[in-house]
Amino acid sequence: MLSQTQVDLIRNSAERLADANVAATNAFYANLFKVAPGIRNLFSEDMFEQSEKLWNTIVKVVESASNLTEIEAELKALGARHVKYGAEPAHYIVVTDVLIQTISTLMNKEWTDETRVAWKTALEAVCATMLEGAAQHAT
């Protein structure tokens, strides 16, 4: 559960990133494939559409940050679809770390530890919900 301050920190940083959305997602995938080269082949060659979808999900998460249960069903379905993409639980930790690292680089001087904790809390909740959906899908 995010505090109102954390919701505000996430919203403010997302606003800063809005102009850089293409750069942000490109940087994210470049960092991700550097850290975890093994998962590159799970994705298609052309990452453009993929980047847009990821960004749209982040926007949704930011919009629902004060009440993530609002998008719970959607996140569970997203997690269930990820089973067939080949996503494994350990990958989610890498994705969370790389997303935070990418956002922190783009935010530069405006990045604080409090902002890091806010994003980490939100993304961990998102990943946990996706993984719940993935587990339900598997049974």
Ligand code: HEM
């Ligand atoms: C914060 C967690 C994540 C979010 C928000 C996210 C979001 C998305 C979205 C929105 C799509 C578009 C397709 C759809 O809606 O079904 C997608 C596709 C995909 N995701 Fe994720 N994802 C996450 C974590 C992961 C992880 C951990 C992996 C592990 C490798 C992964 C691998 C993929 C792959 C391979 C595709 C399909 C790409 C293609 O069709 O070429 N994702 N993801």
